[in-house]
Amino acid sequence: MSSLHSSIHSFNIKKMSAEYKFSSIEKKWQKFWEENQTFKAEVNHAKPKYYVLDMFPYPSGAGLHVGHPLGYIASDIVARYKRLRGFNVLHPMGFDSFGLPAEQYAIQTGQHPALTTEQNITRYIEQLKNIGFSFDWSKEVRTSNPDYYKWTQWIFMQLFNSWYNKDTDKAENISTLTAKFEANGTNGVNAVCDEDCIPFSVEEWNAKSEEDQYKLLLKYRLTFLDYSVVNWCPALGTVLANDEVKDGVSERGGYPVEQKKMRQWSMRITAYADRLLNGLDEIDWAESLKEQQRNWIGRSQGASVRFKIADVKSTDDTSEIEVFTTRVDTIYGVSFMVIAPEHELVEQLTTPEQKETVDAYVKWAKSRSELDRMSEVKTVSGAFTGSYVINPLNEEKVPIFLADYVLAGYGTGAVMGVPSGDQRDWNFATHFNLPIVPILDAQADIEKQADNTKEGKYINSGIINGMTYKKATETLINWLEEKSVGKGKVQYRIRNAVFSRQRYWGEPVPVYFKPDSNGEPLPYLINESDLPLELPAIDKYLPTETGEPPLGRAENWKYQDQYEYELSTMPGWAGSSWYWYRYMDAKNEQEFASKEAVDYWKAIDLYIGGSEHATGHLLYSRFWNKFLKDLGYVQEEEFAKKLINQGMIQGRSNFVYRLKNADTPTFVSYNLRKDYEVVALHVDVNIVDNDILDVEAFKSSRNDIGENPEFILENGKYVCGAEVEKMSKSKFNVVNPDTIVEKYGADTLRLYEMFLGPLEQFKPWNTNGISGSHNFLRKVWRLFFDDQNGNFKVKDEQPTPEELKVLHSTIRKMEEELERYSFNTVVSTLMICVNELSALKCHKKAILQDLVILLSPYTPHFAEELWEALGNAAGSVSFAAFPVFNSAYLVEASFDYPISINGKVRTNLSFAADAPPSDIEAGVLANEVVQKWLEGKTPKKIIVVPKRIVNVVL
RNA sequence: GCCGAAGUGGUGGAACUGGUAGACACGCAGGACUUAAAAUCCUGUGAGCCGAAACGCUCGUAUGGGUUCGAUUCCCAUCUUCGGUACCA
Known part of the structure; x- marks a missing residue:
């Protein structure tokens, strides 16, 4: 505990001056707190605990600006308030220190990102200590330190060694799955796995080689290799972050970027979809934020339907396309089918006559990002494959198109087009002259637009004609299941999370590859005793000449001197998905945190951070937390009981107005600018006071305004314009807390x-x-x-x-x-x-x-x-x-009632605090102001709200 | 596009569950103190109208509708700005 009774600072009143000398006072107490470790928090069962946490910062090179501490100040107030209320408070701070900007800087300067990161952190700590936070600095963590990321890697290993059992509704060690396979094959196994998992018997399992068994298990692990789409920039030989792509080209250099499938590590977050959804009801987070997570998870109830492809060319070909729909009741209105340009059947389905069109369309779609594709709704684009599918309900042949509004990674990558009920389908059908079939008698004006109503009775709809929505849906699902061409299904929008980054400055993945009997590399975990797997030194922070990630440059970097390591690193969210546990016991070398600490501090009582993390950090953290709980390492199903989203502090920029076409640079004051032709230029807010420019400081601060710039003043002052923008260096509006x-x-x-x-x-x-x-x-x-x-x-x-x-x-x-x-x-x-x-x-x-x-x-x-x-x-x-x-x-004898007539306050009258409404009514009616408004009439009604207001209704 | 949020004086904002819109500050104006300035203190300050003044009246919480005795608060529609949109963190 901190020393409450230290008497090293004896107080001398005589030394006090008339003034409040904040500078020496603040230094004095910051020193005191540090020397006495006043805010060091230890497990203490004699006191109730309170855990208040800020989302830890990424230590950028620019240092803190006044916007950063906002949340930290709020959390510090709560921390200090809770201490006054007798709580044992854990209030730590650390750094999310892996990330792109440091790597970018390393590429430019050749400096190791660890070095710049270290410098940035030192600067951050200095600035933070300047503000007097009651952080327990002894618990500081940095995600890029090997003694921290050792445990991030360790969690990755636990995920690799686990599968999700839907029967127990939790993750289990992979050995329990193997045991099931050995006993009954896949019979009775209810696991979350890759889509291409096929059932097998005990005999089939036992007949497999150990290697084949291992390969099969890879399809069940909670972290696994899978193909996902990335922004590939051939010219830079690397994958780009969405941030680094602008208008289809790389932000640096302007090289073309294409969407490419790449084999990467993924996390099976979809296994937790239902728990992530249901858990939201138990936490005190902003409803809007929970809503964002709900929509992100996107649980939808519907049906999957398999459409047979008409005139299949050979027996080798796949003969069906599966779609998912939430409106199976509209199936008789299907007049076309759309598949994603990346759909695996595109080639097979394209007829020779259509090949040129389709190829061109696929190429074009590749150049467009997912966001572009989803946002663009005004123009319809697509290409006919030349093939058809058969609607299982009415045996009708409908054409198959490609269109980029269908995303390969979402659902089955194919949708059925029902133009009468869906506006986008309607636009598509109108554009390609496809029939628009009404399916409900309540649909109106479908020749002008789609009508997605569920009201009315079905028409043109075979077996559901005359039925209403609920009945029709049931009937259809039963029919589909009976005929084995579809089934009722719950689908989620959430996708498994891609976990590989083709970068240097991140946690190495603790995996090596050993060739299988065919010489193909198979992934294996390194031994736990080999953790941490540290980042190797490399010569430059760029991909290799052959397009491998930067780690491919590391010399002699092999597991047990012979096996290739995984060359991608973990994403930014890896280290931040569990860090709150590390704070509980930051120096532990045996475990990520001791059981005693985890059991005592439990969950975060108050978590403060930006809402921009709604579907990133905050969802991944809930996922990892649930996983750690399943394995028995932690107790809490939800890691943060209460969350507040702090809003960002924006910058307020100031502007000066420079005359166009003037020989000497001339600046005109804000209110006079309308009389001239001017250009607005950002001016450093630090030389502007109350929108009045310090002209001398302005002159000496810039070298692009000539020797003797002129100023057109108003009342002897130069007034600046102002605007609210993001706080950033380039806008000269950054204010430093220091x-x-x-x-x-x-x-x-x-x-x-x-x-x-x-x-x-x-x-x-x-x-x-x-x-x-x-x-x-x-x-x-x-x-x-x-x-x-x-x-x-x-x-x-x-x-x-x-x-x-x-x-x-x-x-x-x-x-x-x-x-x-x-x-x-x-x-x-x-x-x-x-x-x-x-x-x-x-x-x-x-x-x-x-x-x-x-x-x-x-x-x-x-x-x-x-x-x-x-x-x-x-x-x-x-x-x-x-x-x-x-x-x-605080007891008051009387209350001053506002007296309103028809809702408008006209006067005030004082009544005893406990006066009955009847007395108040009488008093009000007797009042002369009220009398004046009544004009001799009797009021319709008098409303008396005790200790609030009286309203007389005329 | 989709999902989420915000919009109140010259400015930041207050009004908690529908009950006196503009608390508290900044700024501005006037005054006191001072040789002067700073600091401090006092007064005024949403827009408009009537008036010598007090009192009083009308309008007013992005826009347009609605519910209610009463709406910044609830409902519907629209506009603008911001966050997210799966490799920024």
């Missing part, structure tokens, strides 16, 4: 960031308002110290009822507001409290001591200083007891 801390102090920064607005909301940063927060602290200071001579003026006097009322209404509001994480209104509440105490000239210890505790989560250095001044043990405000609210101080 600058603010230097000028106003960390406590002011913390207060102001919270005061800016609701945590969840996106809002622009504008340094202008910060003086209000700073003045507030100085105002508090003046309650303690005389602003003339610096004398300590707190007295041991009895507080008045009025002062107690101010204090206790503040305590109550603060509790309520923190309870609902309304961090901004707490600041207003504290301001109102101080305004009122100042007006009352209250300098009483009994009141001010509690006020200091209330302030301490927001402005910890400031609070420690005043706490010590009040005569308390140095550094102990962090563990003081939060003041107990006493409602007795």
